[in-house]
Amino acid sequence: MSQKHLLVVGGAGNLGRAIVNSFSKNWKVTSLDLKANSQAHHNVLLGDLTQKLEDRIPKIYKDLEGFSQHYDSVFCVAGGWAGGSIKDPKIFSQLQLMHDIQVVPAFLTAHLASKYLNPAGLLLFTGAATPFRQPAPFMLAYAVEKTAVHGLAMNLADSDDLPADTTIATILPETIDTPENRKAMPDEDFSQWSPPEKIAEMLKRWAEDKNSRPKNGSFAIIKTLENKEIMPEFV
Numbered sequence: 001m002s003q004k005h006l007l008v009v010g011g012a013g014n015l016g017r018a019i020v021n022s023f024s025k026n027w028k029v030t031s032l033d034l035k036a037n038s039q040a041h042h043n044v045l046l047g048d049l050t051q052k053l054e055d056r057i058p059k060i061y062k063d064l065e066g067f068s069q070h071y072d073s074v075f076c077v078a079g080g081w082a083g084g085s086i087k088d089p090k091i092f093s094q095l096q097l098m099h100d101i102q103v104v105p106a107f108l109t110a111h112l113a114s115k116y117l118n119p120a121g122l123l124l125f126t127g128a129a130t131p132f133r134q135p136a137p138f139m140l141a142y143a144v145e146k147t148a149v150h151g152l153a154m155n156l157a158d159s160d161d162l163p164a165d166t167t168i169a170t171i172l173p174e175t176i177d178t179p180e181n182r183k184a185m186p187d188e189d190f191s192q193w194s195p196p197e198k199i200a201e202m203l204k205r206w207a208e209d210k211n212s213r214p215k216n217g218s219f220a221i222i223k224t225l226e227n228k229e230i231m232p233e234f235v
Contacts, residue, residue: 003028006207007064007071007116009109010078012037014178015126018196019077022204030067032060032112033078042067053104064116073122073207076109078102081184083139094141102145106152113162120165122207125153129172129221132235150219157217169206169214171199172221172235194222198230 004027010016011031020039023029031040034049044063047056080101082094106125113123127150130136131143153170156162175181177193199222206213214220220232 004072004207005068005070006030007032007074007112008040009033009074009076009105009112010126011040011043013077013079014180015077015176015196015199018200019075019203022197022200023207027072027207028068030064030071032064053108060112061115064112069116070118071113071116071121072118073124074109074113074117075122075124075203076106077124077126078105078109079126081139082142085137085140091141095144098141098145099148102142103148103152106149110152110156110162113166117163117166119163120210121163121167122213123156123162123166123168124203124206125149125168125170127153127170127172127219129174132172132219132221153219154217167210167213167216168218169216170219171203171232172219173199174222174224191226191228192224194224194230195228198228202230202232 006023006027007030008016008019009032011020012033012035017037020029020031020037024039029040030042030044031037032044034046036043044060078101082098084091084094117123128146131146132150136143153168157168173194175193177190177195182190219235221235223231223233225231
């Protein structure tokens with residue numbers, strides 16, 4: 001059996017690094033991000049952000065194809081967070097930032113999947129549990145742009161533009177246990193947060209075992225149990 005290939009958009013972030021580390025043991029892994037991940041077998045950099053993404057796409061194609069022209073799974077785990085309400089005069093810069101680091105990477109991931117994902121592959125997006133379940137006006141820009149990612153996933157699950165039998169799934173973390181989140185929320189109960197390594201293990205099971213994979217169009221809230229294990233709650 002030929003070795004499987006994974007493309008991780010956002011592979012240099014906290015969750016991305018955990019995924020790269022987990023998969024690289026028996027998959028060939030490509031990380032696409034602003035900076036390289038030394039644990040990946042191959043790195044593709046997004047390039048000069050002052051250039052339009054359309055102008056950088058040909059080089060991204062070339063850099064991907066230099067390693068592999070076919071991927072068995074394609075994941076988007078790029079992102080970030082911003083608080084703020086509609087009263088905040090910085091809401092417009094927050095909105096642009098959240099669009100650039102949430103929605104644009106998700107569209108890029110889907111576009112690359114339409115070109116490079118193998119039939120019957122897994123296309124994964126990263127949403128967020130809170131804006132999926134309820135309004136979140138205290139983090140308005142984040143909530144609106146994550147909702148756009150959810151909408152992208154829903155639309156593509158009913159699209160003919162992806163390879164045959166593609167499974168699209170969206171994970172909805174509550175809070176991922178990262179150094180940045182601990183610093184930003186030092187008084188929270190970290191035991192309730194999801195370890196990125198456990199999320200990576202779950203995604204690896206989905207990628208390798210089609211019987212454990214969610215059905216196309218699924219959304220999974222990531223629940224953290226008392227022993228720091230995680231469980232997907234499909235909604």
